[in-house]
Amino acid sequence: MKTGTTPSATAAPTDRVLCLTRTIAEAMKAEPALEAVKINRVQRSISVATLGRPKTPDLEGYLTAQIRQIEQADTGQRCALLDGAADCSTCPVPQPPAERSRLTIRQEGDTTTIARVTCVTAPKFWRWREIPWPRLVPREVVLPDEADHEREWKLQLLAATLCGLLALTAGMFGEGLTAKAFYVLAYIAGSWFTLHEILELLRKRALDVHFLMLVVALGSASIGAWGEGATLLFLFSFSGALEHYAMGRTHREIRSLFKTAPKVATLVDENGNQREMPVEQLRPGMRLLIKPGEQFPVDAEIIKGKTAADESNLTGEAAPADKGIGDGVLAGTMNLWGVVEVHVLRLAQESALQKIVHLIKESQHLKAPSQRFTDKFGTSYTYTVLSLSLLMFFVWWLGFGYEPLLSTATSHSAFYRAMTLLVVASPCALVLSIPSAVLAAIASAARRGILFRGGAAVEKLAEVNVVAMDKTGTLTTGELKVERVESFPPGREQEAARLAYSLERLSTHPLARAIT
Missing domain, CATH: 2.70.150.10 (Calcium-transporting ATPase, cytoplasmic transduction domain A)
Incomplete structure (x- = not known):
C-alpha cells in the first residue's frame, strides 16, 4: 500500500477476530508518521502520537471507523484488548511473529498503548492529540413510504390549489383567449398526478375511473365547458391530496411508537x-x-x-x-x-x-367493502361508458345524420352529444366520496390516538350495536366503587355481597379494591 492513501477498511475481515493490534499495525504501515495509539476503555478516549506531518488524508477518520467496527462486533469477534479481559498472548488468532516484533503493547490499568518499536528518546518528540471516541451510529427506524406520503400530499395539495386558483382566475376573464390559457394551466395542474397514475395503469394494460375522470374533464373542455372540467380536476386532485395526507398521518402515529425507543x-x-x-x-x-x-x-x-x-x-x-x-x-x-x-x-x-x-401497515392495504366495490365496478364501468359514448357518436352521426365534429346553428354535433353523455355518465360523486370519507375517518381517529387497521375496520363499526370493554384503567380511571348490589332472584343481595367479598379480599385488582 502506497504512502499517503487511506488504509483499506478490509484489513480485519469479519470471519475472524477483529484485532485491534493488527488494525493499528496496518495503519502504521500505511502512515510512517503514526508512532503510537493510546486507548482508555473506561474514559472512552483515544490519543494518537505522530512524528512529523501525516501524509494520510483521513488517518483519524480511518482509526475511528476501525475501532467502531471492532467495538460493535459480536462477542466472538471482538478484540479482548478493548475490554481488558485478555491480552495478545491469549488471542485465538495471534499476530505473525514478524509483525508482532515491530510493535510494543503496554497495558496500564484501563489504558492500552500500542506503539512502534523505537529508541528510548523518540517518544519525547511525539506529538500527541486526542481524537473522538467512535460514536455508535444505530439505524433509525424508518417506515417505508412515510416520506413519500408526507411529500406527496403536500405536492398534490399544491397542485389542487393551483388548479382551483387558475380556474377562478380564468372565470374572471370570461370567454376570451386569456381565460382559455388560464384554464389550460388549471387542467395541467389538476391532472398532473392523475396522469402519472394513468400511465402506470396503461403500462399494465388496465384502465380505471381515474382515466375516465381525465377523459371527462377533456370532454368538458372540448364542448366549451371549461369551468366544469377544471372543477372536476380540482376535486379529484384535492381528494388525492387528502388520501396521501391521511396515510401519512397514520404513518406518523405509528412512527411515534419508536421515537423514544432505545437505539x-x-x-x-x-x-x-x-x-x-x-x-x-x-x-x-x-x-x-x-x-x-x-x-x-x-x-x-x-x-x-x-x-x-x-x-x-x-x-x-x-x-x-x-x-x-x-x-x-x-x-x-x-x-x-x-x-x-x-x-x-x-x-x-x-x-x-x-x-x-x-x-x-399490512391492514392499511385492506380496503373497505365499499371501496372494493367501487374499484371493481370502476374498471368495468370505465370500459362500458367509453364504449357507449363511442357507439352513440356513430349512432348520432350515421344514424341520425348530425354533423360529426362541428356543431351548427340549429343542432349540436354528434361529438358534442357523445361528450355530453360521457360527462353525465361519469360517477364523480361515487368515486370521490367513499375514499374521502374513509380516509377522513382514519385521519380523525389518528389525531385522537386511535389507529384503524384499514378502511374495512372503519366500515365494520356501522354493524356494531353493543360494545363490551375490559380495559380497567385505560378507558376508565381505574378508581371504581360499588353503586348497588342486585341479585337474581331478588332478596339475596347481602349474600351476593358476602360471596363477592370472600372471593376478592386477597386480590389487588381495581375491581377487588372497590368490593373490599
Whole structure:
C-alpha cells in the first residue's frame, strides 16, 4: 500500500477476530508518521502520537471507523484488548511473529498503548492529540413510504390549489383567449398526478375511473365547458391530496411508537464487562443490563433482579406489571424502578412491537367493502361508458345524420352529444366520496390516538350495536366503587355481597379494591 492513501477498511475481515493490534499495525504501515495509539476503555478516549506531518488524508477518520467496527462486533469477534479481559498472548488468532516484533503493547490499568518499536528518546518528540471516541451510529427506524406520503400530499395539495386558483382566475376573464390559457394551466395542474397514475395503469394494460375522470374533464373542455372540467380536476386532485395526507398521518402515529425507543443497548459479556451495542445487532442469547427509566430494547426474559414494567404503550394497561426472574418483557415497554439483567429472546425486527406495526401497515392495504366495490365496478364501468359514448357518436352521426365534429346553428354535433353523455355518465360523486370519507375517518381517529387497521375496520363499526370493554384503567380511571348490589332472584343481595367479598379480599385488582 502506497504512502499517503487511506488504509483499506478490509484489513480485519469479519470471519475472524477483529484485532485491534493488527488494525493499528496496518495503519502504521500505511502512515510512517503514526508512532503510537493510546486507548482508555473506561474514559472512552483515544490519543494518537505522530512524528512529523501525516501524509494520510483521513488517518483519524480511518482509526475511528476501525475501532467502531471492532467495538460493535459480536462477542466472538471482538478484540479482548478493548475490554481488558485478555491480552495478545491469549488471542485465538495471534499476530505473525514478524509483525508482532515491530510493535510494543503496554497495558496500564484501563489504558492500552500500542506503539512502534523505537529508541528510548523518540517518544519525547511525539506529538500527541486526542481524537473522538467512535460514536455508535444505530439505524433509525424508518417506515417505508412515510416520506413519500408526507411529500406527496403536500405536492398534490399544491397542485389542487393551483388548479382551483387558475380556474377562478380564468372565470374572471370570461370567454376570451386569456381565460382559455388560464384554464389550460388549471387542467395541467389538476391532472398532473392523475396522469402519472394513468400511465402506470396503461403500462399494465388496465384502465380505471381515474382515466375516465381525465377523459371527462377533456370532454368538458372540448364542448366549451371549461369551468366544469377544471372543477372536476380540482376535486379529484384535492381528494388525492387528502388520501396521501391521511396515510401519512397514520404513518406518523405509528412512527411515534419508536421515537423514544432505545437505539443502543448495554451488553454484558461472559466476564461481566459492559459495552453499548446497536439494537439491530442484538442476537438471541445475549445478556443485557436494563437500568431504571430505560426501555427494554427487544423482547427478552429477566434472568436477574426484579422490577415493574409500564406496558401501556402496547397493551393499554395503565397499571404497572410486576416482573421477576423468568418473566418476559416486551420491546418498547418501560423499566420503572429495578436494575435487571435480561436474556434476549428474539431479534429486534421480530419483536412484539414490530409485529404490531407490521399488522397495522399490512391492514392499511385492506380496503373497505365499499371501496372494493367501487374499484371493481370502476374498471368495468370505465370500459362500458367509453364504449357507449363511442357507439352513440356513430349512432348520432350515421344514424341520425348530425354533423360529426362541428356543431351548427340549429343542432349540436354528434361529438358534442357523445361528450355530453360521457360527462353525465361519469360517477364523480361515487368515486370521490367513499375514499374521502374513509380516509377522513382514519385521519380523525389518528389525531385522537386511535389507529384503524384499514378502511374495512372503519366500515365494520356501522354493524356494531353493543360494545363490551375490559380495559380497567385505560378507558376508565381505574378508581371504581360499588353503586348497588342486585341479585337474581331478588332478596339475596347481602349474600351476593358476602360471596363477592370472600372471593376478592386477597386480590389487588381495581375491581377487588372497590368490593373490599
